[in-house]
Amino acid sequence: MEVIKRKIIFIAVMLLISCSSDDYEDIVLDNFEIELVVPSYFPQWNPAALNNKPTKYGVQLGEKLFTDKRLSKDNTISCSSCHIRAYAYADDNTQAIGIQQRAGLRNTPPIQNLLFMKFYNWDGSKLSLENQPIVPIITHEEMDSSILEVIQKIKNDISYRVLFQKAFGDESITPERIYKSIAQYEYTLISADSKYDRVMNNKEKFTSQETYGYSIFTQKCAGCHSGALFTDQSFRNIGFPVNHNSNEAGRARITGDSKDYMSFRVPSLRNIEYTAPYGSFGQFTSLKEVLDYFDAGVLYSDNLDTIFKNNSNRIVLSEEEKEALIQFMKTLSDTRFISK
Template structure:
């Protein structure tokens, strides 16, 4: 990592290097956007965040956890339904996005409603269609739980449980969710090669898709209108609902294309069940920028599959903390 070049200049830089050692990623990844100086990573805080992420105690009735909609086996998204599910079987209005490489993001939610990772958890915790909790009740439940009293003491040096510590601990765990071990990444490192079909797909991708899905993160982190018609049931207008700017109508966050095999269905409302449907949309009459034959679509899909990161999906360090949560 680039931080290593600064090792030894002064104590603060050494400390930063130690903290960022939890974030191993390739040199060709861009600079992270998260300010680690305000939330230095530590093993105990990451473990506390992992515990909170998987614990349904965050919801009003202790039935829904973050993992309920963000399964580690689906790149921290869900695939069994198009829209997120909450307490009392309530149905949300959007497909739950995957969670990885969050340190490189500066806005969150599909409409960019949240501008900092530390604040993002507030939305599902308090949303009546998701966890339906109040912040006061959440803190009350945690303060009554001896397991959490002990873990906050281990993480922060005292047993004070407040909202700032809860949110930053969840962020710490989420910041460690880094997808970087796909075939594409091995190709970039010179450790693997593409097949002929994958190579054709890569060239087609660079020609037709890379304006929005920039390498190596495969997103430009912007909000774009991709010619989807508004869902007449959900009436979700995307970024427009936040900015009230007519230019933002039906604009949604450009998602990363990593781990697509694990994150179907696709789009903000899960309207497309497979990648062929997605690319048919982009090569159809409503989307004027791309013209693809079915063979070219198949070649692009072949390349997109090289972005799957099986190591990330199976990494035991980001899974349910059985020994602590069920202890």
């Protein structure tokens, strides 16, 4: 009788182990890599993304963290508070606004097509997206928190424990997993369905004014705003009005090289229609103001970009050319992306 009881207990234990194993295997198998639809003419992925490819639950977890105000010290600001979909994941403030209405140093950058970027932040301080989320979390003018404080707030949240289990195989909440999942979500924010893209794929045609704007753009703008992302991802001083905050030095904050003073990463022009105001600290309210400024003449400096230095510090544009350029730039708007 005792032998039979032992056999029954053994079988029951094995069944429990089997069921537990099956459940775990289902979770692993269910967390599949998300297929990202990327046009053939887009750049290569950032190498870091190859080791952190977006997965079903990794992206779900990343989006949850992205919209969670508990990432900030006083639980009032999330990533999505500044990176708003309707503005191509930027906002309409001149400078980013953090907790307690603190104004940041710079204009909020859009976070589209980050999968293909070589540098992150306006000064290129981060080379991989997985290293970027800590910046807003700890910055005084943004979330003013710490990653340990964030973990303390969410560690007993059952919805997070379930998602960490599904995304990473166990419930452990670590800084690395937080950063990786936010990056996975941001990697999925691909904008590639503008009128420009449809024209390139022979599905639509430019108007005559857009065609004229494209020709002007090719002559006078494509030196910096090149490629499928409409940025060569370089750092340039283009003579914009200077932010006199003593903490600002542009790219030189990272390199320590005076040649990089007030140089910033060339912005992508995709969805530029939605990302006003423009400039590193929102110096211009409209695209017309930017073009007027280029035409009138930019601020001179020793490290002013040669495109301006070699042309009397100007990009000469007629009013007709300015309007045509604006109409072309609006063909880079992706309405699906900002409303999905």
